[in-house]
Amino acid sequence: MFNPDLPIERACEDVLNRQGFSKNLAKVMLDYSSPDAFAIGIYGKWGSGKTSVLNMILETIEDKSQDVVILRFNPWLCADSKQLVTQFLKQLSSAIKLKTPAKSKLWKLIDNYADVFELSGMIPVAGGILSTIGKILGKKAKAYSEQHSSDLQELKNQIIERLREAKIKIIVTIDDIDRLSEAEIISVFQLVKSLADFPYTIYVLAFDYEVVVRALGKVQTGNG
Numbered sequence: 001m002f003n004p005d006l007p008i009e010r011a012c013e014d015v016l017n018r019q020g021f022s023k024n025l026a027k028v029m030l031d032y033s034s035p036d037a038f039a040i041g042i043y044g045k046w047g048s049g050k051t052s053v054l055n056m057i058l059e060t061i062e063d064k065s066q067d068v069v070i071l072r073f074n075p076w077l078c079a080d081s082k083q084l085v086t087q088f089l090k091q092l093s094s095a096i097k098l099k100t101p102a103k104s105k106l107w108k109l110i111d112n113y114a115d116v117f118e119l120s121g122m123i124p125v126a127g128g129i130l131s132t133i134g135k136i137l138g139k140k141a142k143a144y145s146e147q148h149s150s151d152l153q154e155l156k157n158q159i160i161e162r163l164r165e166a167k168i169k170i171i172v173t174i175d176d177i178d179r180l181s182e183a184e185i186i187s188v189f190q191l192v193k194s195l196a197d198f199p200y201t202i203y204v205l206a207f208d209y210e211v212v213v214r215a216l217g218k219v220q221t222g223n224g
Helices: 019-031 050-064 081-099 104-120 134-137 138-167 182-195 209-220
Strands: 038-043 067-073 122-125 128-131 170-174 201-207
Touching: 019 050, 038 050, 050 067, 050 170, 050 201, 067 081, 081 104, 081 134, 081 170, 104 138, 182 201, 182 209, 201 209
Parallel strands: 038 201, 067 170, 170 201
Antiparallel strands: 122 128
16 A cells, blocks of 8 residues: 555555656666766655655666665664764675675775774864864874874775775665754765765765755854
8 A cells, every 4th residue: 555654665666757767867877887986866855755766776776786785874873973984884894795795805894994983083074084082182192093094094095996806886875864963964975975985886865955055064164
């Protein structure tokens, strides 16, 4: 029975003619062969059907290809901005391990990347990565944080190299971004932009455009 208040799971349930759009977008992602990461935004108010579109996109991808690593990341399960980043990386590592267990070096690198980030005392901000330890605890902690920053970049470089060699396509969906706190919204976009802009990775982000632009604008202008 059709319930207009709940997202649909499969294209066969679609009564609002979104199936064609979803299938075409899935085809674009499957046909994309460049190693450069990119992001797709699906905009709409709450209840407009963004989750249904995401579900139909992933249904098509799963039907057409068994080789794609798919991660449905739910930022709502995270307690704060920093945990959002570490949980994303941990879940990405697990998704790669599940799909390609032989690529142990790759998913272990991503797991280590998450661990180092968690220890680093860094949080994502609009213009990059902000170290909080140095400001709070002084020079020794700052040096410690800077060392972890260097470790993070080295690990990221190794992950990039491994992904370029493996040519594993990764598709990540992140839904309900507009329902997060402003700090968490910033974390999501910094994650996509600079922390996890990995080769052969496609992000599909669903959100209310006005809410997200307002949150990003507050940080960029120093008002939030």
